[in-house]
Amino acid sequence: MRGEWRRFAAFLKRPTLPERAPLxxxxxxxxxxxxxxxxxxxxxxxxxxxxxxxxxxxxxxxxxxxxxxxxxxxxxxxxxxxxxxxxxxxxxxxSGRPGHIFGLLAGALAAMMAGLAAMAFFGAALATAGLVALAAGTLVALAIVYRLRHRNTIGWFRRLFxxxxxxxxxxxxxxxxxxxxxxxxxxxxxxxxxxxxxxxxxxxxxxxxxxxxxxxxxxxxxxxxxxxxxxxxxxx
Structure with a gap:
């Protein structure tokens, strides 16, 4: 326990990004x-x-x-x-890995576009529109994360971490x-x-x-x- 707390304290003094979090x-x-x-x-x-x-x-x-x-x-x-x-x-x-960064950005963009389209199509059914947007964004994000799963942390991200x-x-x-x-x-x-x-x-x-x-x-x-x-x- 104390060892974990010491590692956390050292991390706060100098935040550094590990190569990759384990499974x-x-x-x-x-x-x-x-x-x-x-x-x-x-x-x-x-x-x-x-x-x-x-x-x-x-x-x-x-x-x-x-x-x-x-x-x-x-x-x-x-x-x-x-x-x-x-x-x-x-x-x-x-994590600084391309799949996580671009997956989140693309998923958010897909969710926003799908939400706007769903609201226009379904009208006042905002709950349905929200679910459609969430499903679309999630699928896009997961697809990008899977496609880029082997890519390691971007160099500039590690420097700016x-x-x-x-x-x-x-x-x-x-x-x-x-x-x-x-x-x-x-x-x-x-x-x-x-x-x-x-x-x-x-x-x-x-x-x-x-x-x-x-x-x-x-x-x-x-x-x-x-x-x-x-x-x-x-x-x-």
């Missing part, structure tokens, strides 16, 4: 367990800081989950759909500002620090153990948050 294996699963534990310890510390700030009389904006009835649909979206889509969007391309890693982490944290009211974004900015910290752990996990590992870690992180919210709601 799913027991070592990767063990790493996810140790990194989830680290993530939860950091989150507990940040929650303690937030509690102290609130105890001092400072009012903090409420998140989108506050006051929301958490049912099966919300749990599925938070624990499964959000981790999967966010990991693909923010870290799927961090430290900056790309931090930009990915920053973007991941800032997108969570959408969880707060639009008129309180300035106040909410410090509240996405947990997402920034978790983003560094997820980025390290993705490049060293593979996308499957970062998705799993992300699911466990979100699952822990949902469990805490449910526990707090039942206690109240």
């Amino acid at each position: 799913p294996q027991a070592a990767g699963l063990r790493a996810v367990v140790w990194l989830v534990l680290l993530d939860l310890l950091v989150m507990a510390a940040l929650v303690g800081v937030a509690g102290a700030v609130m105890a001092a009389g400072v009012s903090l904006p409420e998140t989108a989950l506050a006051g929301m009835e958490i049912g099966t649909g919300i749990i599925l979206a938070v624990v499964v759909i959000a981790p999967l889509t966010e990991e693909i969007a923010f870290r799927g391309w961090l 430290p900056a790309l890693f931090w930009l990915s982490t920053l973007g991941f944290s800032l997108v969570h500002l959408t969880n707060f009211p639009a008129d309180q974004l300035a106040t909410a900015l410090p509240l996405v620090l947990p997402q920034f910290v978790t983003g560094t752990i997820l980025g390290y996990t993705r490049v060293h153990y593979g996308l499957w590992a970062s998705v799993l870690l992300h699911m466990l992180h979100n699952g822990a948050i949902i469990a805490l919210v449910l526990a707090a709601s039942s206690a109240a």
